[in-house]
Amino acid sequence: DADVTQTPRNRITKTGKRIMLECSQTKGHDRMYWYRQDPGLGLRLIYYSFDVKDINKGEISDGYSVSRQAQAKFSLSLESAIPNQTALYFCATSDRISQGKSTDTQYFGPGTRLTVL
Amino acid sequence: AQSVTQPDIHITVSEGASLELRCNYSYGATPYLFWYVQSPGQGLQLLLKYFSGDTLVQGIKGFEAEFKRSQSSFNLRKPSVHWSDAAEYFCAVGPYNTDKLIFGTGTRLQVFP
Numbered sequence: 001d002a003d004v005t006q007t008p009r010n011r012i013t014k015t016g017k018r019i020m021l022e023c024s025q026t027k028g029h030d031r032m033y034w035y036r037q038d039p040g041l042g043l044r045l046i047y048y049s050f051d052v053k054d055i056n057k058g059e060i061s062d063g064y065s066v067s068r069q070a071q072a073k074f075s076l077s078l079e080s081a082i083p084n085q086t087a088l089y090f091c092a093t094s095d096r097i098s099q100g101k102s103t104d105t106q107y108f109g110p111g112t113r114l115t116v117l
Numbered sequence: 118a119q120s121v122t123q124p125d126i127h128i129t130v131s132e133g134a135s136l137e138l139r140c141n142y143s144y145g146a147t148p149y150l151f152w153y154v155q156s157p158g159q160g161l162q163l164l165l166k167y168f169s170g171d172t173l174v175q176g177i178k179g180f181e182a183e184f185k186r187s188q189s190s191f192n193l194r195k196p197s198v199h200w201s202d203a204a205e206y207f208c209a210v211g212p213y214n215t216d217k218l219i220f221g222t223g224t225r226l227q228v229f230p
Contacts, residue, residue, distance in 0.1 A: 004160075031216075040126070040222060041222060042207060042220045042221055042222040042223050043161075043207065043220040044220075045217055045218075048216070048217065050216070056216075058217070090160060090161070092161075105151070105163050105166060106151075106161075106163075106218060107163075108153075108160035108161040108162070109160050110158075110159060110160045111159075111160050
């Protein structure tokens with residue numbers, strides 16, 4: 001079984017609809033992340049969470065919200081989807097390096113391809 | 118500001134040829150450095166990472182990378198490319214004592230038989 005799973009894998013929706021993307025992990029990591037990938041722009045961080053009570057905005061959080069329901073689950077919501085949110089969305093997990101802030105290797109899920117019409 | 122630059126958007130090589138993918142970073146101290154590969158329709162997989170020590174690091178699938186502090190570079194190399202190496206490659210920087218990775222925009226590798 002995959003260590004980081006994302007559901008759904010593909011989703012087509014209409015402008016204005018509320019969408020939730022879900023991520024689950026079995027790696028036992030505290031840190032979880034949501035990224036979006038657009039052609040030519042690489043990966044951009046939307047939100048990240050160090051534990052259930054610690055959630056932080058990333059580079060492009062506007063229009064998105066998240067929920068960390070448990071150590072193993074981190075959901076991304078688009079409250080009112082718009083076409084420029086069409087992208088490939090990745091969830092990732094990591095451990096931290098020793099007791100500092102620095103992040104170790106991030107492990108990625110397979111991605112969710114979202115299309116907003 | 119901290120940043121990562123991958124100057125080559127798209128590279129094409131013949132199978133069996135050598136490969137070098139460039140990565141330059143902007144940061145005042147030694148960062149943590151990563152190379153990830155994304156095969157079509159897949160998530161990102163770690164190829165290798167550098168935290169400290171020997172500046173030449175070995176990764177999976179026959180890849181290696183060399184950290185050059187004087188050039189702020191962390192280029193990825195492979196002596197002989199296989200058709201299965203066709204993918205998109207991302208360099209990432211994790212600045213010391215921060216909590217995020219910064220990704221480059223990626224280099225797409227195409228391999229011809």
